[in-house]
Amino acid sequence: MLTVLITLNQILVAGVAITAFALLLYALAFNLRDRVARSFALILVAVVIVYTAEALASVANQPVQQAFWLRTQWIGIILLPAAYLHFSDALLETTGKPSRGRRRFFVRLAYLISVVFLMLLPTPWLVGPLVQNGAPAPHLRPTPLTDLFTLCYALAMGISGYNLVRAFRRSTTSTGRRRMFYLLIGSIAPALGSFPYLLFGSALAARHVTLFWLFSVINTFLVGGLVVVMAYAVAFFGVGWPDRTVKSRLLKWILRGPVTASLTLAAVTIVRRTGEQFGTPYSALVPMTMVATILLSEYLITLFFPLLEQWLFDGKDKNDLELLRRLETRLLTRNDLRQFLEALLAAVCDRLQAPGAYVAALDAQGLELLVWVGKTGLENNHTNASLNQILAQNGGLSGRFRWGNDVLIPLMDEDAEGEPQILGVLGISNVDNLELDSEQEQALATLTARMVLALQDYRLQREVFESLRTLTSQTELIQRLRASGRYHQNAALQNVPPEPTDLAQWVREALSHYWGGPKLTQSPLLRLSIVQRAVEAYDGNVSNALRAVLKEAIERVRPEGERRFTAEWVLYNILELKFVQGKKVREVAARLAMSEADLYRKQKVAIEAVARALLEMEEQNQRQSQIPSTRG
Known part of the structure; x- marks a missing residue:
């Protein structure tokens, strides 16, 4: 019984380390820009150190190795109180209670105390030498400074809990x-489960060894589960995704990461320990078990996760979400359309023995050449021809007609009122006399009907994309406001900083109309609080206000000192010459002694620098506008 409990505890300890590390990677990948997520990542770092060192110490054979890993474990234990204070302060700030200095002071003091204890860790003052034969497990001997650290640990955890x-x-x-x-419940387990209680309770544990290991198994299991609960709650901070997306990504990551790794570790450990009982500690079954467990886990996740996702997260929106998933998997992209039309054109050329063929689709600007096969001579005169010029030779919209050496067949559809409308044209190149038998006529009718179907779908999907582009910025803003409003009742009244990628695009468009134009007067940048404040200063003139804000952001890119035309000044010079002075690309490139291609690359970097400056200005303005009601 005792051996089973010790083995199970070792597996669970390693599982907690794996889970904490996997959740740390998740936090680093998705929402590290949020202060709550960053401070929680520090807690995970401490938990990873504690449980990784404990797992390695439990399997170490040499006393020197055991002492090293047990002392390494203290790095995480020392960091944990300060990380918890940091986390609780960030969480309280999220609810609209920013610190006016006192809480931040205690957080910094906690980190300073942690640094002091870390400096004492290599010495025998904080913790003493290894008690190798101590029951129920080897541990480090406590010292008077251990009592002082325990007091600091309890005090920091108490303040964090408050x-x-x-x-x-x-x-x-x-x-x-x-x-x-x-978060409140989940934070209890790492705080209580990471402290080495054998420092003070080794005598009691030695009298009740089985009870100690049973308690250790339960405690480790709770720590692993509640760390996941904390990570689940923190995953919603700093992201503007819908809740179902956050839950789905986190669940998939947990299944593919910690669950798969922990199951593999457990299976390998059980096989190896069983082999030791029969005198073969390592056999071919160990790697075979490892590979089989990983592949089987990944297979089951791939097979059943879509069903699990629909069951857990879709809810009343199941039909809408299923429609979106089908759209994603069955979407006819431009490349898909080209491949399909190429196959149809190849069939046309084969059936009619034509040297080449092409399809052009009709859009707002006229005919757009989509795809061609064989010899068409399109480079000469076809690509720039408008639909009216082509159809004028036929005098109508139906039937085949000649245009030069080509035969054109309009690809027709009906609108909502049943009136004929043209989607594009099929061109068959370099045919003198297109006389077809009945079989060829039927084949051509079938192929053109399929071309019409493809162009119909392509036009409808283009309209869907245009609608999605229009909705994207508004829906992202709503999602971010909704995410902030979960915890702070006034969040809906605040300006939410835009995403950096959106901001760079808005800046590029506004700078292109710097001296006037719809991309300046109707820019999404007008929603920024710094621009709204500038509008008041410029008596409601949005053009002058946004231009002034952009000019200030450009000046923040400017290096210190007198203006020069050196490498460190290149970004500012591009912005000032191209947008402020309005010079042409060729003039700017000549003035800066660079190629136009290099200028465009540097211009992209310069615009991103302006976007970062605007984001800093916006965040600074929002910090200044926050007025805490009471001291934190």
């Missing part, structure tokens, strides 16, 4: 309170 309770009480929405409750 801040978490305050954050829970300040949450206004039902969703926010529920997730704050998850």
